[in-house]
Amino acid sequence: HPIIEAVDLHFSYPDGTRALRGVSFTVQPGEALALVGANGAGKSTLLQHLVGAAFPSRGALHVGGLPVDSGHLPALRKRVGMVFPDPDDQLFMPTVAQDVAFGPRNLGLAPGDVEARVRAALETVDALALAGKPPYRLSSGEKRRVAIATALALEPEILVMDEPTSGLDPRSRRHLAELLKAFGHTMVIATHDLDLVLDLCPRTLVIHEGVLAADGPTRDIFRNE
Ligand code: ADP
Ligand code: ADP
Numbered sequence: 001h002p003i004i005e006a007v008d009l010h011f012s013y014p015d016g017t018r019a020l021r022g023v024s025f026t027v028q029p030g031e032a033l034a035l036v037g038a039n040g041a042g043k044s045t046l047l048q049h050l051v052g053a054a055f056p057s058r059g060a061l062h063v064g065g066l067p068v069d070s071g072h073l074p075a076l077r078k079r080v081g082m083v084f085p086d087p088d089d090q091l092f093m094p095t096v097a098q099d100v101a102f103g104p105r106n107l108g109l110a111p112g113d114v115e116a117r118v119r120a121a122l123e124t125v126d127a128l129a130l131a132g133k134p135p136y137r138l139s140s141g142e143k144r145r146v147a148i149a150t151a152l153a154l155e156p157e158i159l160v161m162d163e164p165t166s167g168l169d170p171r172s173r174r175h176l177a178e179l180l181k182a183f184g185h186t187m188v189i190a191t192h193d194l195d196l197v198l199d200l201c202p203r204t205l206v207i208h209e210g211v212l213a214a215d216g217p218t219r220d221i222f223r224n225e
Contacts, residue, residue: 002026003064003158003186004050010058011045019045021210022059027186029157034201034218035190042210043162043190050160050188052076064157078107081151085163087143091135096127096146099135103154121149125179141172145179158186165193198222 004027011020019042027033035043048054049061052073061068064079084090093099100121104114122128125145135143144164151159164180165173177199180187191197197204197218204221206214214221 001065002062003029003031004188005062006049006059007061008059009046009049009056009061011049011054012057019210020049020056023207023210023212024059025205025212025215027188029186030184031203032180032187032201033189034197034204035188035207036192036197036204037207037213041207043207045210046207047082047160047162047188047190050158051080051082053082078154079156080158080160081154081156083148083151083159083161083164085166087135087140087147090147090150091143094134095131096122096133096135096138096149097131099146100131100149100153103150107154117153117155118149121153122146124152124183125149126175139172140167141169141175144168144172144176148179156185158188159183161187161189161191163191163193164189165191165196194222 007024009020009023012018035046037043045054049056049068050063052068055069063076066072066076068076091099093102097118100118101114104117122131125148127142127145127149130138130142130146135146138146165176177196180200189201201218204218205212206221
């Protein structure tokens with residue numbers, strides 16, 4: 001069964017902007033998918049649908065076997081983790097460990113389980129040594145990895161990332177790409193970073209003015225790059 005299934009998805013903003021105009025695709029569990037397209041093409045709008053921050057105006061969307069609608073939000077939130085383009089939007093507690101603990105604690109997990117999740121999530125992003133630091137003291141590469149850990153701590157099946165390498169120097173980007181390649185999660189990654197796409201995502205969706213212009217193997221789509 002696909003873990004994501006979008007059928008003729010349409011979305012219009014209240015001002016009438018038609019941001020998605022008939023988007024259909026399916027994603028199998030474990031796939032790493034790149035979502036590329038010019039600014040304003042509809043990438044963020046589509047990602048917001050995948051995490052239940054927006055609901056289709058028309059068409060059908062299932063994520064993790066659940067229809068994306070207001071009735072399924074709590075269940076959806078446990079299945080899908082979102083990493084925002086700016087880590088500063090995701091990190092607001094006095095220490096890294098507290099930031100990563102925030103989500104699991106909200107799920108009502110026992111303190112020992114929260115601690116185990118924090119440790120596991122920070123280990124996964126090579127950031128265990130940062131646990132006691134205040135987020136504002138971290139480098140941009142470190143902040144990015146910790147922001148990903150806050151999503152991982154919820155143990156989502158699907159990770160949705162918006163521009164995960166923006167603002168990183170080449171070394172930090174390589175470090176992050178290596179870590180992401182080791183993840184077993186289904187990943188949908190909106191990005192302008194062609195190196196990341198080629199390195200991490202076997203499949204690419206190209207979105208253009210709210211319509212999927214291409215969906216196929218990354219090597220075919222970027223054959224001439
Ligand atoms: P991308 O992430 O690819 O840059 P977006 O999904 O942000 O594209 O935007 C798709 C379209 O929707 C654009 O035309 C954009 O201007 C418009 N849009 C985005 N957010 C809003 C909003 N809150 N209200 C009205 N139009 C919006
Ligand atoms: P930044 O360059 O922004 O500080 P990095 O993610 O590159 O962010 O590095 C943060 C920390 O991780 C540094 O202490 C660095 O030595 C370490 N580091 C960088 N790359 C690797 C790697 N491939 N494996 C393990 N640790 C690394």
